[in-house]
Amino acid sequence: MTTLELQIKRVGIDTYRENVAYLHRNCAVVRAAGFQALAKVEVQANGRAILAVLNVVDDARIVGERELGLSEEAFERLGVAAGHGATVQHAEPPESIAALHRKISGERLSREDFRSIIRDIARARYSKIELAAFVVATNQFELDRDEVLHLTQAMIDAGRRLDWHQEVGAGPVVDKHCIGGIPGNRTSMLVVPIVAAHGMLCPKTSSRAITSPAGTADTMAVLAEVELPFERLVQIVRETRGCLAWGGTAELSPADDILISVERPLAIDSPGQMVASILSKKIAAGSTHLVLDIPVGPSAKVRSMPEAQRLKKLFEYVAARLGLQLDAVITDGRQPVGFGVGPVLEARDVMQVLENDPQAPDDLRQKALQLAGRVIEFDPDVRGGEGYAIARDILDSGRALERMNAIIDAQGRRREPLEAAPLTYDVIAPTAGAVVAIDNLRIARVARMAGAPQVRGAGIDLFKKLGDNVAAGEPLYRVHARFEADLRFARQLAEVDGGYQVAPHE
């Protein structure tokens, strides 16, 4: 609680989303205020303030006794020049912490509680520990549907919101989203060019892989730039009616981006958080109509039809109250979609479908046409049941490929060849028979071990799908890796359980 002034220094350490302040152990502020490492402090300079975690430094080359070091993220967030004066004091707990404690005790929270919590999270006022507590508490005492509505609304209010009235008037702004969990399920990269070619506005933003071997943003990054400044993104949508960009730069739901950084390591994906996360981003992106893909299968996120129906109803309840037209489609999630798993291999599949290549995976093509058809039926001039045929015509005629190329050029084309990583290992069928089960989770894990998505060419190429016949010793799939160690780990995993069940013919 002292007001001694220190000089701001930018410390070249990237701590990602965590603000860190570095103070020398002999700094008068540390000694007077009794600061300890990992204390939460408030840094004030030039009328601005941020919260940060304190690291105590013993090396004057990193920070001197009269300096206040800031990590890259903290320095940018504070936005005050190096050398400027600053003060440091113990941070007051965030305003909403009482509401957090009530949730931890199992109480139902109000609209105002969620607003206050999400505002504090978006402003980076929550520590990792507090974020984890919020995620676990809202996971355990399952949120009722009005709480999910409040959470979604709060997430929208905490971010930027796009408006496309100038472009479409009262017409629909469309999007398509999948709840995830199925490797190779890259239908967005087909649906967006098809519906944009139909003339609909589709400002699609995607995520990077969280626990999967590739997110749409990872796969699209093989073909084009995906980290686009906000203004550029808007311009591209105006020009091409569509885009396939990473959503993080758009700041559409900053609180959600922060929560995901905690949900991921805990592998928590509760229905309430899923609905709030997806719908807040779509509404913030200005979408008015959404087709939602809910895959069901024994190794999908949703394992049974009753569970899928419950989730669908929750999505519908919240969407309706927020003025979003929702068409939720329950799909077959019993196996990966397409042949490739991993950014390069998936991009290859997508381009083959767009190019009407006879080698293209038909399941990916059919699923994309089905979903694109549902989106096209949001067009008031299209009759119910006609969407699929319109989508197929757009794809077959090459207009979808043309539109995809326009989007790629607008975002910035990447010239790298679509080559899978060179080291390979084939997983073979132990006996002859038919493929009766494929474990999505196992396939995803092997592909990640092989290096996907960080190594773009790493992943899996599937040779057999459900119902296919195999001979003993015939390859089921091929693992691709760039590094020996990665291949070894992936192979070890696949040798324990390759994720395929082959049943002998009667």
Add this chain to the structure above:
Amino acid sequence: MTTLELQIKRVGIDTYRENVAYLHRNCAVVRAAGFQALAKVEVQANGRAILAVLNVVDDARIVGERELGLSEEAFERLGVAAGHGATVQHAEPPESIAALHRKISGERLSREDFRSIIRDIARARYSKIELAAFVVATNQFELDRDEVLHLTQAMIDAGRRLDWHQEVGAGPVVDKHCIGGIPGNRTSMLVVPIVAAHGMLCPKTSSRAITSPAGTADTMAVLAEVELPFERLVQIVRETRGCLAWGGTAELSPADDILISVERPLAIDSPGQMVASILSKKIAAGSTHLVLDIPVGPSAKVRSMPEAQRLKKLFEYVAARLGLQLDAVITDGRQPVGFGVGPVLEARDVMQVLENDPQAPDDLRQKALQLAGRVIEFDPDVRGGEGYAIARDILDSGRALERMNAIIDAQGRRREPLEAAPLTYDVIAPTAGAVVAIDNLRIARVARMAGAPQVRGAGIDLFKKLGDNVAAGEPLYRVHARFEADLRFARQLAEVDGGYQVAPHE
């Protein structure tokens, strides 16, 4: 997943209990393995391994492209010299993470589950996020009593355990503990010298303040050294039959020390965690008999008698199964104990009681004698009901003071004068009447704002207690601070609500 070798460098940054590894952004390992900031990595060197959080560095003066920087804590934990080669790879999740996920989903965990979780926590394999998830999950789905037993046993097994058979044979090794929450409640500093003077072995270790204005270790630190190497601590207990040291250096329950660092900022103190934390430390310290103080009052941790009874039964259940003799005493927790709140002011109270000073606070003296009496009755040669009188004789005769001085000298006497901080502010009675309520939490908060426990002389000196008569304008208590800003903050808080209720006489 690459095995490129890097050179270990010690980076002079203290990150407290969090291991941090610093790698340069252009380091081949970062680029090849696609590491991102805050990723969890495993560092291996010379046959040893630690887990660490990754910070990416852009300044070659902190770490070069072929170096692996380690924070102070990480460097010490790894225990390999600077300049030695090391490799880095993505960390596998801790073994017990599946059990953690089951607890998050609300399942009951087995003895083996708790053993595996606590082992991983003690080895620093859990991230902050995972720790917070464990604490919130065990708080929400309240642990049943066998789970508390398993948790306690696992905490004992993960640490060091003392054995005093050589010293006492089959005789009792005693301790006294309070569940906390009452400012000024420094009875341990009286009970230990009294029972040690009676000849009982009392290896008392204490904690520092967590959310209070002083822990016993903070108050004792005014008089003597409390951070003692493990071997020295054992030696002191042999010499003086008692000690009043900080427990952290003894590594008696390392998992508990780590969990507390997360429970504290979340203000979570569930019955199960409290029982496991307290009993694991006592049993690890070799205690065979424990007197437990459970204060009850409207602003105490336990607010009602039924709640106190439930907590008492849970303590008794677990203690009995672990072979610890427990005597749980429910005490009056309606107001602070003694006059002083804060390390120096509490140390003054304690010394006045030991010196039989007529100014000494009688409530502190009476409570200490009562608890010491209960401990003394663990002595098989003492008849039930005689303990109090024996304790009083030891105190009145000066033998308790003599023993306290022996303990202080053995631990290392501090020569600082017992002076309260010089800046003061008096909180006065707004009207004449009698004091009818004192809010423990409010008094603690004002004392902390004034600088306690970091500023040892800061805190509060109480002039009036429950039932005392006051005139309008008469001081209720005095706030002591060393810094103007601290005094201002404490005063602002006290002006909103000073924590006293004065009711006019009829």
